[in-house]
Amino acid sequence: xxSLKNLSYxxxxxxxxxxxxxxxxxxxxxxxxxxxxxxxxxxxxxxxxGSKPAxxxxxxxxxxxxxxxxxxxxxxxxxxxxxxxxxxxxxVKDFLSYHGSFYPNYSLEKEKELLKFYSINELDKIGxxxxxxxxxxxxxxxxxxxxxxxxxxxVTAVLDPETRARFFKxxxxxxxxxxxxxxxxxxxxxxxxxxxxxxLYLEEKRALIHSPEDIHLLFETEDVA
Numbered sequence: 001x002x003s004l005k006n007l008s009y010x011x012x013x014x015x016x017x018x019x020x021x022x023x024x025x026x027x028x029x030x031x032x033x034x035x036x037x038x039x040x041x042x043x044x045x046x047x048x049x050g051s052k053p054a055x056x057x058x059x060x061x062x063x064x065x066x067x068x069x070x071x072x073x074x075x076x077x078x079x080x081x082x083x084x085x086x087x088x089x090x091x092v093k094d095f096l097s098y099h100g101s102f103y104p105n106y107s108l109e110k111e112k113e114l115l116k117f118y119s120i121n122e123l124d125k126i127g128x129x130x131x132x133x134x135x136x137x138x139x140x141x142x143x144x145x146x147x148x149x150x151x152x153x154x155v156t157a158v159l160d161p162e163t164r165a166r167f168f169k170x171x172x173x174x175x176x177x178x179x180x181x182x183x184x185x186x187x188x189x190x191x192x193x194x195x196x197x198x199x200l201y202l203e204e205k206r207a208l209i210h211s212p213e214d215i216h217l218l219f220e221t222e223d224v225a
Contacts, residue, residue, distance in 0.1 A: 001027045001149070001181050002048060007057035009040075009047060017043050019205045021057070028178040030171070032192035033185040034218060035202030041185040042081075044202070045153045048183070049079065061149070073149075075103050078142035081153040086134050088127030095126060096141055103145040111144040117166060132160055143170055150174065152184045156191050168195065189215055 002025040009018045017040045025031050035041050046052040047059060050066035059066040062073040086095060092115075100106035115122055118136040126134060135158060142150065150171075156164055172195065174180045184191065192199060192215050199210045201218050210218065 001025050001029070001062065002183075003058075003060040004048075005058050005060075007047070007059060008055045009043065009052070010055045016205055018207070021207045023200065023207060023209055025181060025183070027181055028175075029198065030175045030182045030184070030196045032196035032199045032215075033183060033202065034187065034189070034192060034199050034215070036187060039202040040205075041187070041202060042153055044207070045081075045151055045183070045185055049077070049151065075105070075145075076148040077151065078145045078147035078149070079151045079153070080138055080142050080155045082135070082155050082158045083153075084138060086126050086137060088125070090126060091122065092120060092124055092126060092129075092137055093122040095137065096122070096144070099141040100144065103147075105146040107144050107146055110146070111140060114140040114143055114170075118163070131158065132163065135159060136163060139167060139170070143174075147180055149181045150183070152182070152186075154185060154187075156184075156186055156188060171195070189218070 004024070005022050007018060007021040008016070010016045033041050033044060043052065047054055048061065048066060050068070050071065053067050062076065064071045064073060096111055100108070100111070118140060120133065120136055120140065126137065135155060138155070156167065159167060171182060174182060184196070186192065193212070196212055199212065199215055199218070201208050201210055
């Protein structure tokens with residue numbers, strides 16, 4: 001599903017973010033990407049999405065080069081990020097209709113179910129809604145697209161407790177289906193415990209795979225005198 005081989009990435013100023021990363025993600029796996037702020041979680045997501053080029057090495061997604069502008073799997077990926085800004089001057093319904101036009105497997109039935117699940121009125125103008133409600137609209141669009149790969153970057157940090165619980169219920173149902181691979185980047189340990197199959201922990205330009213049982217050891221804090 002996803003394969004990284006000897007991947008390194010440096011920002012234009014020359015600072016190295018990753019050095020010689022190699023790992024694979026299997027179909028249907030739920031992988032947590034964990035790391036403190038500044039360790040490169042979003043950068044890694046951008047590299048997998050192909051929105052940034054690697055300095056060296058390769059990334060294959062669905063067997064294709066993620067940096068190839070002609071890649072054929074675009075409609076198989078849904079991406080959620082707290083940094084995405086939705087258009088404010090259209091209704092929820094019109095936005096989801098436009099979004100769904102890019103996804104051949106988009107389900108209007110699932111969209112209707114999710115709008116009800118998240119208590120969203122499709123006739124509301126997006127600009128009239130809170131940031132939290134707009135995040136819910138993102139979730140509805142992403143899940144209704146029936147992706148084969150769902151990439152979530154830090155979204156959980158800005159969701160209220162009820163919405164977080166509902167969102168993770170959706171993710172666990174996706175995991176049970178075995179049809180969707182999930183990557184969840186976060187710095188919240190509780191997001192991963194009891195949910196993910198493995199954890200990719202980012203630290204000091206490296207990425208190491210851990211079992212879920214190790215999660216509680218990864219963010220141990222040192223005593224401050």
